[in-house]
Amino acid sequence: xxxxxxxxxxxxxxxxxxxxxxxxxxxxxxxxxxxxxxxxxxxxxxxxxxxxxxxxxxxxxxxxxxxxxxxxxxxxxxxxxxxxxxxxxxxxxxxxxxxxxxxxxxxxxxxxxxxxxxxxxxxxx
Numbered sequence: 001x002x003x004x005x006x007x008x009x010x011x012x013x014x015x016x017x018x019x020x021x022x023x024x025x026x027x028x029x030x031x032x033x034x035x036x037x038x039x040x041x042x043x044x045x046x047x048x049x050x051x052x053x054x055x056x057x058x059x060x061x062x063x064x065x066x067x068x069x070x071x072x073x074x075x076x077x078x079x080x081x082x083x084x085x086x087x088x089x090x091x092x093x094x095x096x097x098x099x100x101x102x103x104x105x106x107x108x109x110x111x112x113x114x115x116x117x118x119x120x121x122x123x124x125x
Contacts, residue, residue: 002027002045002046002047002048002110002113002114003027003028003029003044003045003046003047004021004026004027004028004029004046004047004048004049004050004106004110005028005029005030005031005037005040005041005046005048005049005050005067005073006018006021006028006029006030006031006050006052007030007031007032007036007037007049007050007051007052007055007060007063008030008032008050008051008052008053008054008055008078009032009033009052009054009055010052010054011032013052013054013095014030014032014052015030017030017050017052017099017102018030020099020102020103021099021102021103021106024103024106024107026103026106026107026110029044029046034055034059034062034063037049037063038062038063038066041063041066041067041070041071041073042066042070045071045073046067046071046073047073047074047109047110047113047114048073048074048075048076048106048109048110048113049063049064049067049073049074049075049076050075050076050078050102050106051063051064051075051076051077051078051089052078052095053077053078053079053080053083053095057084057085060077060088061085061088064077064088064089065088068088072113073113074090074091074109074112074113075088075089075090075091076089076090076091076092076093076102076105076106076109077089077091077092077093078092078093078094078095078102079092079093079094079095080094080095080096090109091105091109093105
């Protein structure tokens with residue numbers, strides 16, 4: 001099962017997002033600091049990385065660029081109101097949107113990640 005990293009600064013929202021995604025049977029790892037997020041994406045492979053709406057642009061872009069460069073992770077930025085500097089995101093979703101949309105997007109990214117991994121393994125053999 002592919003893992004999902006949930007990175008956010010608001011611990012209560014992070015815990016809620018973790019519980020909601022776990023109900024969809026995703027293997028979720030949650031972290032509330034930039035250092036923690038960067039350490040995790042350098043050590044582990046995540047099919048999808050979700051970045052909370054309160055994470056400043058420089059932090060979210062650094063975590064996103066490392067996750068994409070090392071593992072080809074797909075990145076979801078959450079926002080409230082508006083968002084700038086979201087070029088690295090594969091999807092941008094409103095924090096107040098339905099959790100089903102977030103779960104559907106994560107599921108689609110995991111499926112794509114799995115297909116990409118299988119194709120790479122087939123090319124290597």
